[in-house]
Amino acid sequence: MIKLCKKCLYPITHPLGITFDENQICSGCQIHNEKFYLDWDSKLNKLHSIAKEYKKLGNKYDCIIPVTGGNESFFITYFVKYVLKLKPLCVTYNSLYSSDVGHKNLATLRRVFNVDINIYIPSREQVIALTKASLYKINSIYWHVHAGYTSFPLHVAIRNNVPLIIWGGNESTEQVGMYSHSDYVEMSRRYRNNHHLMGFELDDLENFDPSISKFNNQIYKYPNYKLIRQKNIRGIYLSNFIPWNQKDQHEFVMKKFQYKVSNFKSTFNGYEHPHCSFYNGIHDWLKYLKHGYGRLLDHLVREIRWNRITTEEAINYIKFFKPNYPKKNIKLFCEFIDIKENAMKFIIKNAKNKSFFSKKDYGDISLIYKKISELSNEKDHNSLSKINDSYFPKEEYYFENNLKNYSTFKPGYNSNEN
Ligand SMILES: [Zn+2]
Numbered sequence: 100m101i102k103l104c105k106k107c108l109y110p111i112t113h114p115l116g117i118t119f120d121e122n123q124i125c126s127g128c129q130i131h132n133e134k135f136y137l138d139w140d141s142k143l144n145k146l147h148s149i150a151k152e153y154k155k156l157g158n159k160y161d162c163i164i165p166v167t168g169g170n171e172s173f174f175i176t177y178f179v180k181y182v183l184k185l186k187p188l189c190v191t192y193n194s195l196y197s198s199d200v201g202h203k204n205l206a207t208l209r210r211v212f213n214v215d216i217n218i219y220i221p222s223r224e225q226v227i228a229l230t231k232a233s234l235y236k237i238n239s240i241y242w243h244v245h246a247g248y249t250s251f252p253l254h255v256a257i258r259n260n261v262p263l264i265i266w267g268g269n270e271s272t273e274q275v276g277m278y279s280h281s282d283y284v285e286m287s288r289r290y291r292n293n294h295h296l297m298g299f300e301l302d303d304l305e306n307f308d309p310s311i312s313k314f315n316n317q318i319y320k321y322p323n324y325k326l327i328r329q330k331n332i333r334g335i336y337l338s339n340f341i342p343w344n345q346k347d348q349h350e351f352v353m354k355k356f357q358y359k360v361s362n363f364k365s366t367f368n369g370y371e372h373p374h375c376s377f378y379n380g381i382h383d384w385l386k387y388l389k390h391g392y393g394r395l396l397d398h399l400v401r402e403i404r405w406n407r408i409t410t411e412e413a414i415n416y417i418k419f420f421k422p423n424y425p426k427k428n429i430k431l432f433c434e435f436i437d438i439k440e441n442a443m444k445f446i447i448k449n450a451k452n453k454s455f456f457s458k459k460d461y462g463d464i465s466l467i468y469k470k471i472s473e474l475s476n477e478k479d480h481n482s483l484s485k486i487n488d489s490y491f492p493k494e495e496y497y498f499e500n501n502l503k504n505y506s507t508f509k510p511g512y513n514s515n516e517n
Contacts (some may be wrong), residue, residue: 101391101470104128107400108413109275110467112455114390115294117275130276131404134342137280146340150183153263161185162263165252166216168197168205169374171267171345173352175337176212179265187265190255192247192318193220194375195435200361201374211356219251225314227436232308237299238389238450240432241382244375245295246319249286253322256332264334268343270294272336274397286334288321345371345401365420368398380428387422388447391455391465395420414475422463 102111104125109117118126153161164179164187166172172189179187191205209216226243233242252264266286271277271294278284292298301319305312337343349370352358361373365383372378379394387393399413408416429447433440455465464472 101467103467103470103474106410107403108396108410108417108471109400110392112391112467113275115271115275115277126276127274127400128276128404130272130279133280134344139340139342142280142340146335146337147183149263149335150185154185156262158261159186160188160215160259160261162187162265163252163256163259163261164189164265165248166191166205166208167248167374168201168203168208169372171348172204172208173356173358174348175265175267176208176214177352177356178337178341180212180214187214188255188259188261189214189216190252191216191218192244192251193218194244194247195221195223195226196244196375196377198361198374198376200359201376204359204374207357207359217255219247219318221247221318222314225311225316228308228311228314229304229316229319230436231438232304232311233299234436234446236304236307237297238385238446239297240377240385242296242299242304243319246301249291249295250321251318253327253332253334254318257322257326257330260330262331262333264332266334266336268338268345269336273338273343274400280339283339284336286336288324291321344405346405346407364423365393365425366395366398367416367420368394371398377428377432380425381432384422384425384429385447385450387465388451388456391452391467393422396467396471411475414471417468417471418475422465422468424463 105123229243360370363379402408
């Protein structure tokens, strides 16, 4: 029996762990409510004091910001430069999954904020080997992206003696309320392992496929405790100091800093991962098969908690965006990692967690989405009439796909292409 939060619709089976109170409201909703009543002015003052402390060190850079060309990159950089008045060194792990929008956004970020960016670009051969290993072992194409994104900034911090790393939102707090905002949790090896790496470290992948040890995989490893301690490196989350509000933040950087977005079939939220060619396609599909829900629900949960849409409207979204096998995206991914589509179909079939899908024929509708749909009496499942279209980014913020020079992935990964 799948239990859903009465307010936000998250299932009790959420992979990060969630609890329900006696009214069947989840821990994520409870902790989100802190955004409405905590003393955020004093939290911001606390952040200013931390910033001051690091500015006093007088280093060439006051802090490090991990950026991607999407997600939270623009807002964090804006906040650090113009509100905290720190001089950041931006750091990017180039996953090779970057879309045209991602490349353009990163170039824009460097220009509009006038920042230095330290970029790590692995070879295609290495990325393919790591991706295949994580795909076979844990049904994930994103392991190397998370591993690189969360450890490369630490390596740069150590190398450049910049002890402060500033991250955006803490997902465990934001999604499932694992911590209070007043716990001020910081990035740790343990959190990275549990949350970002799904419990699998580089060593696990190397044991699974020893051939990947031939690459220089150091940047995928968290630096050792001794080094981190010696250099006093810490990673703080902005979401513990200001009420984290992705939609407003993205709309702000779209208007002010030329941040561009994309249109996706699987969700209304085109502003969060426009930089990645595979996030809202095959990656989200694998998540859906493993956990019975996709990013669409994650996005709706936030909108409900901010009272921007009602639970009823969210149910209609779930009905409208019927889960669809992302055929085109999977084809593109197969070309990229050089694997036959049939082999990929086999992997995808095996990734499906049977406890979230009935043997009865509901197509690709998971038991969680089926249960959510049944909460509404709305008959016309194809109707968007109950959906507020202000949730789709406005036309002017889409990126015109005519700047091929920005792309290193497509075309260009295959030398036969232009
Ligand atoms: Zn909830």
